[in-house]
Amino acid sequence: MAATGNMRFGARKPEFQVCTPHFTFPAYPATPKKRVSAKSSPFPLGKSTMNYSCSRYELKCNECGKRFGNQPLSACPDCLAPLEIAYDLEAVRGIFTKENIAAGPANIWRYAALLPIPEGFEPDLPVGFTPLVRAKNLGKRIGATNFYVKNDAVCFPTLSFKDRVVSVALANAQKFGFEIVGCSSTGNLANSVAAQAARLGLKATILVPADLEPAKILNTLVYGARLIRIDGNYDHVNRLCTQIADEYAWGLVNVNLRPYYAEGSKTVGYEIAEQLGWRLPDNVVVPMAGGSLIRKIRKAFQELIDLGLVDAKLVRFFGAQASGCSPISVAVKEGTDYIEPQRPNTIARSLAIGNPADGPAAAKMIRSTGGWAEDVSDVEIVSGIQELAETEGIFTETAGGVTTAVTARLYADGRITPDEITVTCITGNGLKTTDALAQSYSHLNARAVRPRLADFDAYLRELDGITEPELATAGAL
Amino acid sequence: MSIKVTLPTAFIRHTDGRKHFNSAAANLPGLIADIDQTFPALSTQIKDEEGKLRRFINIYVNDEDIRFLGGETYAFQDGDEIMLIPSIAGGTG
Numbered sequence: 092m093a094a095t096g097n098m099r100f101g102a103r104k105p106e107f108q109v110c111t112p113h114f115t116f117p118a119y120p121a122t123p124k125k126r127v128s129a130k131s132s133p134f135p136l137g138k139s140t141m142n143y144s145c146s147r148y149e150l151k152c153n154e155c156g157k158r159f160g161n162q163p164l165s166a167c168p169d170c171l172a173p174l175e176i177a178y179d180l181e182a183v184r185g186i187f188t189k190e191n192i193a194a195g196p197a198n199i200w201r202y203a204a205l206l207p208i209p210e211g212f213e214p215d216l217p218v219g220f221t222p223l224v225r226a227k228n229l230g231k232r233i234g235a236t237n238f239y240v241k242n243d244a245v246c247f248p249t250l251s252f253k254d255r256v257v258s259v260a261l262a263n264a265q266k267f268g269f270e271i272v273g274c275s276s277t278g279n280l281a282n283s284v285a286a287q288a289a290r291l292g293l294k295a296t297i298l299v300p301a302d303l304e305p306a307k308i309l310n311t312l313v314y315g316a317r318l319i320r321i322d323g324n325y326d327h328v329n330r331l332c333t334q335i336a337d338e339y340a341w342g343l344v345n346v347n348l349r350p351y352y353a354e355g356s357k358t359v360g361y362e363i364a365e366q367l368g369w370r371l372p373d374n375v376v377v378p379m380a381g382g383s384l385i386r387k388i389r390k391a392f393q394e395l396i397d398l399g400l401v402d403a404k405l406v407r408f409f410g411a412q413a414s415g416c417s418p419i420s421v422a423v424k425e426g427t428d429y430i431e432p433q434r435p436n437t438i439a440r441s442l443a444i445g446n447p448a449d450g451p452a453a454a455k456m457i458r459s460t461g462g463w464a465e466d467v468s469d470v471e472i473v474s475g476i477q478e479l480a481e482t483e484g485i486f487t488e489t490a491g492g493v494t495t496a497v498t499a500r501l502y503a504d505g506r507i508t509p510d511e512i513t514v515t516c517i518t519g520n521g522l523k524t525t526d527a528l529a530q531s532y533s534h535l536n537a538r539a540v541r542p543r544l545a546d547f548d549a550y551l552r553e554l555d556g557i558t559e560p561e562l563a564t565a566g567a568l
Numbered sequence: 569m570s571i572k573v574t575l576p577t578a579f580i581r582h583t584d585g586r587k588h589f590n591s592a593a594a595n596l597p598g599l600i601a602d603i604d605q606t607f608p609a610l611s612t613q614i615k616d617e618e619g620k621l622r623r624f625i626n627i628y629v630n631d632e633d634i635r636f637l638g639g640e641t642y643a644f645q646d647g648d649e650i651m652l653i654p655s656i657a658g659g660t661g
Contacts, residue, residue: 166578166624166654168578169613170622170624171578171613171614171622171624171625171654172624173624173655323631326633327631330626330628330631330651330653333576333653333654334576334651334653337576337577337578338577429623431635432633432635432636434636446626446633446655448655451623
């Protein structure tokens, strides 16, 4: 096709479609980079000059208990432990009620009173509130009678649970005044940051491991984000992003905005409780990459108990990993309070974090609830994807294959009993990792059938392995 | 023999603003001892009450996590670039 000149919706130059770093995208005018030297860093002491105060929530160090207001900071400057958001639950006691929640929108913003959303931020996108599906068919296969799937494969806008965390992180990025946002990502996060940054008018720069699935790369580039492939695995990308956050005045959602970002995961827990009719399940099975989601679902349940929205109950938490990257699962099984890092080697790339920051805390939490963690092989992951699709019509990505296969094993091993209310969390969509199934189906080289009924009939018989004499017998009866 | 050590910005309040320094340490315990001597305030920050390196710090040697190289037993090579990075980030990609 010929070039279409100045037409706005004409063909793009091919260089904008390749997956190598590009720095000429028209959305980025030739303004100087927002790079700052260490000496002129806006965060000279690892603290930001960007901050805001809020009586409802603030940053708190889990180790030493020190509080830090609200700023783009993820580690305690004193003891270096990860910071988390602490709430004044009493301040929201009369606000965070079942009635108010029910009157809210059908998305995560119905829970805004317990999310770190700055005053004045007007939530725009209908993120979350994904289906909680009673999974009787899959339940029958794995021996479960009271079994649900929380289906974040259809989360808005980019089909993974990352939409929840990104929306909370970017609300704060705007409040702090960042013009450029970004992340280190194994794909889903990249998609979500790119899409939501576009919506908010923020520029996005996203770093991913070079071997990422092509679909996840395209699903990031299409939003006009600057995507940079890093020659290394996720842990290398992540370490580089830690340094970038130190040197550049950028809001990296899972680095310097991490405490805010992580809180978005709580909405999975709120939704599960509300969708079960304001009660907690007996067990939850959650995929683990960095180890954050599983802990935040527990935090959500605990807040609901503390505020009296659900009856107190000790929910058991089960973590799911791929055997090719199982540092948290190993820590749970061996009962250690530290994480032995691994070099990831699994098709479940969205879970391939060999040195998970929240791993020690996740392992400790799982054991304290009487739960367990398991890991499954790549073959089992593919089977898990197929089982969920064939039984419930839900197509999940490799991480969901991990969770499904681990769930099946937990029932098979008797760690979960059939009649307990159990929820398995599906966190991403299968359309993003179709490569994983490429070897599983032969449709691509299947013979094409002539458009004639007799040929079609013969082809069906061939597929079903029915020979002529058998058919004849059947016809004679 | 000399190695080059890089610190995160959060630490430079203990090093008079220095982000990089050289050391002749032969291994990780040697480097910690060197920091004890040269930057006692930094030493206090990066070690816990028992004098062990805090578990929230990761050490990298030329882009590789030192735990993959043998941890404390790894012998620094001349020109190695050592990075101390808090394990603050991380995760859930």
